[in-house]
Amino acid sequence: MLSFTYLDNIALIEDDKSITYKELQNLVKEFEKNLVDTKSIIAIYMDTTINSIVAYLASMQKNYAILMLDQTSQQNVKLCELYDVDYVFNKELIKRDAKVKKIYKDLALLLPTSGSTGSPKFVRLSKENILHNTKSILSYLPITQTDTTITSLPLFYSYGLSVLNTHLASGATVVLTSAPLLSKEFWELFKKHHITNFNGVPYHYEMLMKLRFLKKEYKSLCFLTQAGGKLSKDIILEFTNYALENKKEFFVMYGQTEASARISYIDTKRLLKKPNSIGKAISGVKLFLQDDELIVKAKNVMLGYATNLDDLAKGDENKGILHTQDLGYKDEDGDFYITARASRFVKVVGNRINLDDIEKNLLQNSFKCVVVARDDFILVLTLNDDVSEIKQHLVKNYKLHHSLVGVKQIDEWVVKSNSKIDYKEMQQRYL
Amino acid sequence: MQTEKLKQVFIEALGIDKNTNIENLEYNTIDEWDSVAHMNLIGEIEDAFEIMLDTDDIIDMSSFTKAKEIVSKYLKG
Incomplete structure (x- = not known):
């Protein structure tokens, strides 16, 4: 995870502070000194700051299980109690008086499934899940050590976290901000730091259309990625044409937190012909249909879900197989399409x-x-x-x-x- | 600058009471003027004044006063 190659490159920028990979590595090592060696659970109130990222990387290094929390959620205290976490990182590290418990040796990350109420369910991921997916993503996204991206997505969200992981693994720079897309601050940072890679969910692209983003010239921009749901065909085509005309790239991707992040992708040229497709499986992932349902077989498939402390002792329940609950089909070129969520069918x-x-x-x-x-x-x-x-x-x-x-x-x-x-x-x- | 017309657009687009102190209104300080409403407001302003706002101006329109300034810039143009 921390075998950074370009040690003198800038890794993270937060306000006026920027740190190199070398400095990041040192901060992580310092942080690790505060953590006991026994496998423990740490809850991280994940915001877009250097400190939170250091806590995340150090906990990964230590082979801890990380409970990723949305720092704005009201339920975090309750969740820390439910999972009886040993440490809480919320701007600073606090050691909790927790009981000794059994944690599965490979459990590294608990990512929230994006629910807003009730008792949230977490996806259990291993370090191998994350590393495998990071490698797969880097085999098709042209991220290089000279690239710079900006946090347009929260880091406790699998897509946002995968953007962080892939950029760090490439020696690229990540500009950290919590400024929303619809703010002057976001676009000032975008220009100031010559952002090359932009990532967004459908909501972002709908906003970009309204902001007349396509009429502006962003010379530094190299590529845009879209995931996290179905974007309308019209908007996909607008961005595809924009990319082709301006020598940029646009990738539409399909994934689930249950598969660490990414499952399939389609590039700009193919999007022009097939704006509705989710493309082909990324390298290292097998995607196939079973009774119209998309099934994933890959090393980035989660271990299983967790809804309580006992679940953290569980091993690999999925064994590399994920039933996506998305219904779809495949065309003669092998490109996939999603038609519906299995759970969005009712019998009336x-x-x-x-x-x-x-x-x-x-x-x-x-x-x-x-x-x-x-x-x-x-x-x-x-x-x-x-x-x-x-x-x-x-x-x-x-x-x-x-x-x-x-x-x-x-x-x-x-x-x-x-x-x-x-x-x-x-x-x-x-x- | 047709201030009254702009006020009317604000009242209708944001769905606020016509007795609100519109002159002092600022983005994200009332529930009615959040990011979703902002986009709606932009559309209504553009329709009412038959103008097409630039990205920077859409983001910059953080208060009624600012909106007045921006719209009049387009009307002169």
């Missing part, structure tokens, strides 16, 4: 209905909605005053009896910490 009076399809159909008819369901009832949520129009449209187009569909106007979407729509929470709240 015996008919299998795809909730994503309904959402898409409504959007095509200018109704921006979120569709959830339970048993024999579909609920459509909208922010606008168009309840009766939506209901009419659905009853007419889906031949659904009006008693099986409800439409409700709400104030705002419930989103997860990674800005994705939180279907589960909205279902629980409104159904």
